[in-house]
Structure formats: structure tokens, C-alpha cells
Amino acid sequence: MPNSNAKPRWQTLDTDLHRISRVEVANSYVARPLLAPGIALAFMAVAGLVAAVLFGQANGGFIIIAAAAFGAYMAINIGANDVANNMGPAVGANALSMGGAIAIAAVAESAGALLAGGEVVSTISSGIIDPMSVQNSHVLIWAMMAALISSAMWVNLATWIGAPVSTTHSVVGGVMGAGIAAMGLGAVNWATMSAIAASWVISPVLGGVIAAAFLALIRAKIQSQDDKIAAARRWVPILVALMAAAFVTYLAVKGLQRVVTIKLEIALLIGMATGLLVWTVTVPWVRRKSEGMENRTRSLKALFGLPLVISATFLSFAHGANDVANAVGPLAAIVHAAEFGDVTAQVPIPTWVMIIGAFGISFGLFLFGPKLIRMVGRQITKLNPIRAFCVALSAAITVILASWLGLPVSSTHIAVGAVFGVGFYREWQSNRRNQPGLRLAREEYQRRKLVRRSHFMTIIAAWIVTVPAAASISAIIYLVLTAFA
Template sequence: MDPWLLITIILGFAMAWAIGANDAANSMSTAVGAKAITPRQAVVIAGLLEFTGAYFFGKSVTETIRKGILDPARITDPHVLIYGSASALLAATIWLIIATKFGLPVSTTHSIIGGIVGYGIVYAGLSIVNWGKMTQVVLSWILSPVVGAVMAYLVFKGLTKSIFEKENPVKSARLWSPFWIGLAFVVIGTMFYIKVLHGKDLKVGVAYYGVPVGVLVFLITYALIRLRFPISDPLIGVETIFRKVQVVTSGYVALAHGANDVANAIGPVAAVYAVATMGMTGMKVPVPRWILALGGLGIAVGVATYGYRVMETVGKKITELTNTRGFTIDFSAATVVLIASWLGMPISTTHTVVGAVIGIGLARGVKAINKAIVIDIIISWFVTVPVAALISAVIFKVLMLVG
């Protein structure tokens, strides 16, 4: 085996581990924060679903230069692609480990983009970077949390007014809980088609996946509420219903995350694999199944060994969460990401989830939010790309001098 291929495989696994520790933890953080499941249960569920998403639904073709950040025509030397991929992976991994240590939820996509920009600038200067794409990345820092917060605020207010603020919460819960839960699964079914199966037609996703799943879940929820809703204590009954559903919505986020973000770890590995085995440097590279499995395993191990830090920050430290609040966050984040994917808008899932958590806090008043934690998180978002770029630039320069 080519030694650089082996090195890149190891770095790809390390990056996947770091993704699991930081990004994948977001999927279960609200469920843990709302005490729907224990951290240990979250680790098992997230690990299994992240691996499943990565292995069975991960893209069979991965872009070698992530999302067109660099001009591929400018990279003609295979060694540049190999050294650059290794530098980007190592830089992103280092930054993710630092962020995770302090419990800061950052975007793994932005981390690997920063790594790619860093080595690109060292190699060919500023002109190699697609600054239009980079503007979209910066825009996502602002769009994602704001839209996530607004959506969560509105959904939570609607949920509160339709159930908890009514004179007869029991009657309102019987009517409205199935509606909200069914609506959430319309979004989840459609998201599965768009994000996991990589479908393109939103109408097909809604008609053949979203609506059938939503109606089925509506009917099941309606029957369960009729059979098991505790009349004596309706508020606890509502939270009990949403507790079970929240585990499912969080599980969906984990599955979709594994399917999509595994590319951040294995994309550079696939590029180096192609160069080492076939001498290819094209934009699109077939990804062998074993590389997908490597990424999925790394993510699962990362969740299991280090994911608790970010789970604690997102689930407990920003604002106090209940099951209905956690459900609202999952529903809002899934809806925003779905609409953004359809419109082609640059949205970060991590930033959207955190924004939704903040939105829930705002719905209860500004005092319900831990402002110090929020400020730390926002600062970490803005330094992700430049820090990863700087680390990658240094590593790439050293590799080019030594190599």
C-alpha cells in the first residue's frame, strides 16, 4: 500500500472520530438535555444510526475538492492533492478536538473547508479560492442560527398556545399533539428523501415520503393519546408523548447526519485513494464501500468516547429543555435544513440546531438563556475557518518542504 494512502486513511478515521465527538453529538443533545434518554443510551443510538447513515446512504461519489472551494484546474501535481488532503484533514481534526474539549459545537463542514482553503492559498495564492463559495460559507454563519431561532420560536409559541395555554389542556392535547407530531414526520419523511436518498424533486419527496409518513404517525399518535393519555395530569401526559417522539426525531437527525457529513472525513481519503490506485485527480471520485465503513465507524467511536461534552453544552448549558422544547428544536432544525436544501441556501445544521435552542430560550424570555455560553459558541463559529486554514497552511508548507 502507498504510504501516503495509509497515512490519509488514518487521518480520515481521526477526522471521522472528531466529527462524531463534536458534530454528531448535536443529534442527541436535545434528547439528553430533556431527559428523554440517558447519555449512555444516546451514545448507543447515535453511534448505530450515524454508522448506518454513513455506510448505507453515504454518497457513492464524493467531491475531491469540497463543494468547489478550490479551482481544480490549478492543481495538476498529484503530490499537491495528496499533501493538501492530508493537511486539511489533520487541521480540521485538530480544531475539532480543541472545540470539543471546551464543549463548543462547531461546523465540521466549515472546518474541512478551512483546511482546504489553507493549503490552496499556500500552493497557488488567493486566486485559487472560489470566493463566491466562501461568501456563502460566511453567510451561513449568520443565516443558520437566525433562521433556526426564528423557526423554533414560532413553532414553540404555536405549540404552547394550541395546548398548554388552553382552558382544557386535555382536550387541546388530544386534538393538537397528533397534528404537531404528524407535521414533524411530514418534514422527516421528506428530509429522508432529500438528504439521505439524495432525491432532487421536492414534490416527489412530500407526496411519496413526507405525507404518507406524517399521516401514519398522526393516526398512531392519535390512538396512543386516546388510550394512554393521563387525564389526571395532562401536562405530564403531553411531555410523556413528546418524550417518545423526541427520541425518534433525534434518531432521524443522527441518520441524516451520518449520510451527509461522512463526506467531510472520507472525501479527501477518496481523492488520495484515487491518485494512489488510478492516478486520477478529477472532481468526482468513486468511493469504495470500505471507506464509507471507515468513516461511519470513526463517527460512531467519536460519539461514544468524547461526544458527551458537546451534548452537555447544547442540551443543558444554553437553556433548560423539556421534551416539548426538544421536539420543537428537532422539528425546527429539520424544517429549516429541508427548505434550505431545496432552495440551495448555505445552511449549517450545527448552527441551525444551536440557533433553535436559543430560539426556545427566547420564547421563555431573554433571562432563560446562558448568554456567556452563547457568546463563546458564536466566537468559535467565526474562528473555525481561519484557524483551520492557518493550521492546514503550516502543515502543507512543511510537507512540501520535506517531501
């Protein structure tokens, strides 16, 4: 007689299947961290294959193939680190979802690189190394290879520790380190390096001051008024028009070099005309949008959401047009030197090189970008659409001022400095409003800090060591490459 308490066979089988399914789920969690690096390596391999098809039979073909793979590696790291500065504030203010920000940034960055990226790029990255001091094309090739690898490695490390750094400064440090290793300290243009070092301080401070000033203006002219809706109808169109004028001027000066060269004075006139046009369109839009709004600050945030999304898009387009060429500059220099065997101050950027840069940025942003986007947008200080709008507006205006003054600035430093400026202004305003003239206890002061000091110190330290760290890594890589070449 069969045992009535025995479990049916199908239950035993179902238990086994359940165990197998749990193993599969566990394996998926183990494999998930390896997916993004795997896709990145696949893209680097594809870049190398493209170079092999184009130059596999040419002299120096192997060098170009290796440089293409490392150029793709650099582009991925730009997408993972640099783009966060453009999209972080919009995501932190909840004006954009993470997926929407990544999609917009990928399209805008790629469009900026492919449609408006520079036709030529400096082989020695903005005159850091005198081209006349380079003895031959072989020295240039290995120096640029070392600069490419070292700058990519440094940006990768910075992304891993959660520090937004300037990729342009990383390339500058890489070129300087390789140049010193190849030709000595005398090959470096120290006047240019001094100007770049000065921008480390000027960029974030100027961006922070301008962002804080606009936040103070909005608080005084809109948020502190008895009739906030009427004040918003008067001031929001002016602020949006100013943003449009700033971004059009910014794009004309920095982002359309491949299409047409525009002087700053002409760009300012174009920007003013655009601002006036945007003001006439924004006035009825704000009036219609504000109908039925409650007379409180929280309601006003809805008026800044759409302008913030548009500003983030413009920032990404301009970044793709301006900074991608700088990042793939060493790759373009290697391709030109290997193909023609000469050393020139500027070289054309091949279309396939710019495509690697554009697609690499998109892959890096999609695979690794969310970490830095969250850090910039949410973990430094709390942002809302009004504060994030001030950050975006500050970024555009600061770049224009820097171009007018002839200062080499970093868009990364400006944007992050603007986030710090907004946070420190809120902190100062909070302490001033709550306890005027009263010295706070240390514990109470710590409680009222609105900027995370740990992130502040990490980012500042990363900025300070970017050029010397990239230079040191580059010098070591150059010596290793030339020892085995």
C-alpha cells in the first residue's frame, strides 16, 4: 500500500526547479556588475576593428589600431564623468528622469560632436608643448599614446571614486607629462600651464558666485514678494530670455566652430536678438502656465522645469561640440603622424575618429553615467528647478565671460562650482535668517550645513591633483612604451 504521506513526484520536481531558478537569479546578480565593462570592452574592440579595416595594411597600422581602442576607452570615460555636470542638476531637481536625461544627453552630445565638432585640433593640446621641440613623428606618436592612456585612466579612477573632473585638464596633464619624459622640462610652455592652473580657481569660484547671485535675485524679486505669481510673471520671462541669450552666445562662440567662425561681438548681438524673441514668446507662456497657481514658492518651481530641460540639452550639445575634439585630439595626432610621418601644430579630425568619440560618450553615459549624475544632482546639496536653473544659467554666462577675458576654463569646474555656490548661499542664508548675529554652537552649526563637506573635499582634491596625477601616469607610460618599442 503506498504511503499516503509521500509527496507527489511533481512537487519534488517543482522544488528542484525552484532551487535551479534561485541559482540562476544568483548568477544574474553576480554577472550584472560585469555587463557594463563587457559592453565597454566590446566597443573598444569594434573601434580597433574599424581602424584595422582602414589602416591594417598601412605603415604604423598596429599603432593606429591600438590608439583607436584607447580613444574609445577615453570617450567612454568622458561620457561616464564629464556629461554628469550637464544633466546632474536637472535630474537632481526632478525636472528629468535618469532615463530621460541619459537619452537627451546621448543624442545632444553625439549631435554636437558630429555636426559642430572642430574640423582641426591642436596636436599638442593648446600649445602646452612646442611642436618645434618634437624631434620626429615617432616621439609624437608615443607621447600622444601615453597622454591618451593616462588621461583615460585618470578619468576612470575619478569616476570610480565619485569625483567629477575635467577631461580637458586630464588630457593637458597627460600631454605635459609625456612631453617632459620625452624632451625635458624646457619643452613645456609654462606660461600656458600657469593660465590653465589659474582656471582651476577662477572657474568654480566664478561659476559659484554667479549662480548664488541669480538665486539671491530670484529670492528677492519673486519668492519674497507678497504676490509671488505677479512677480513671477514679470521676472521669469526675463530670466528665461537671459538664459536663451546666454546659450545662443555660448553656442555661437564655442559650439559652432566647425560650421562657422563667429566673433564674440557678433555672437553677443545674435544672443541679444534671440533673447528678445524668447522673451516675447515666454511672456504669454508664463501667464498661461501660472493661471490658478497657489501664491507660494513651491508652485513657482513648475515655471522653471521646461527651461531647465532645454538648458541641459544646450549644455550637452555645446559640450559635445567643444570638448570631444579635445579628448580625441591625441588620437587624431597619432593617426596623422603615423599616416604622413610629419609633426604639425594642427591636424584634421577624421570623421571615423569623431564617430568613435560621439558613440563612446553615449556608451559611457549609458553604462556608467548615472553614478556621477546622482552625485552632482543630489548628493552635493539639495536642488530644485529654481536652483538648478541658476546652475545652468551660471554655466553659460561664465563660459562667455571666460572667452571674453581669454581664460582657459573647464565646463566641469564651472558647473560643479555653481552647484557649490547655490548650496553655500542657501547655508549662509539659512543661518542668517534663523539666528541673526547669534554665535551658534558647534553641534548646531554642523546640523545646519547644507553642502556635504565630504564630497566638497573629495572633488576639490581631485581637481588639484588632476594635472600632476595625469602627468605622472603619462610620463611612466611613455617610458614603458618607448622601452619596448
